Amino acid sequence: MSEVFMQRAIALAVENVTSGRGGPFGALIVRDNKIIAEGANQVTAGHDPTAHAEIVAIREACRVLGDFQLTGCDLYTSCEPCPMCLGAIYWARPARVYFGSTAADAAAAGFDDAFIYQQIALPDADRKIPFIETMREESLACFRAWSEKADRVEY
Numbered sequence: 001m002s003e004v005f006m007q008r009a010i011a012l013a014v015e016n017v018t019s020g021r022g023g024p025f026g027a028l029i030v031r032d033n034k035i036i037a038e039g040a041n042q043v044t045a046g047h048d049p050t051a052h053a054e055i056v057a058i059r060e061a062c063r064v065l066g067d068f069q070l071t072g073c074d075l076y077t078s079c080e081p082c083p084m085c086l087g088a089i090y091w092a093r094p095a096r097v098y099f100g101s102t103a104a105d106a107a108a109a110g111f112d113d114a115f116i117y118q119q120i121a122l123p124d125a126d127r128k129i130p131f132i133e134t135m136r137e138e139s140l141a142c143f144r145a146w147s148e149k150a151d152r153v154e155y
Contacts, residue, residue: 001098005030005076008038010100012053013078016040024109027053027077029061029070029094036073037061053077054085058092068155070094079106082113083120091155 005028012026023041030036039056043049054077062068070092080103081089089097107114115128124131146152 001074001096002030002033005035005074006098006100008035009053009076009078012038012040016053021045022051023111025053025077025079027057027075029057029073029075031061031065031070031073036064050084052082052085054081055088058088062092068092074098079103079111082106082111083116 009026009028012028013024014026016022016026017024021040022043022045025041026039028035028038037057037060039053039058039060041053042051042056045051054075057075057077058070061070061073065073071094073094075089075092075094075097077085077097077099079101080099081097082103103113106112119127119129124133
């Protein structure tokens with residue numbers, strides 16, 4: 001781990017707050033000891049609830065690398081990733097993730113995502129936002145088409 005990269009992730013988070021652009025989160029992707037991409041929280045600025053620093057950095061790194069996976073890359077983030085970012089990180093498959101502050105630190109600052117983990121554990125119909133299965137048989141056509149596609153790119 002390079003302290004320089006973590007310091008940069010923290011600086012991105014602080015700059016984001018002081019500039020008024022967004023929340024206190026910064027992230028970067030490093031490969032071969034070079035920064036490939038950076039990201040800062042853009043949720044409020046971009047009116048995009050998915051624009052967390054890690055997601056922004058992952059999207060840019062994948063664009064730069066021309067790949068949907070971050071093989072051989074490390075992700076540095078100013079804070080322990082939320083559930084959404086955690087999912088994106090696993091899909092992107094970096095080698096390692098380094099984080100600064102914890103989810104408890106974020107919660108103390110008003111960014112508490114514990115309720116999401118609680119919601120995931122509930123049956124679909126009992127969630128705060130009900131999840132209702134419909135047209136399952138018809139939607140299975142999507143997976144049949146995928147399974148039959150000879151030139152599909154596995155991920």
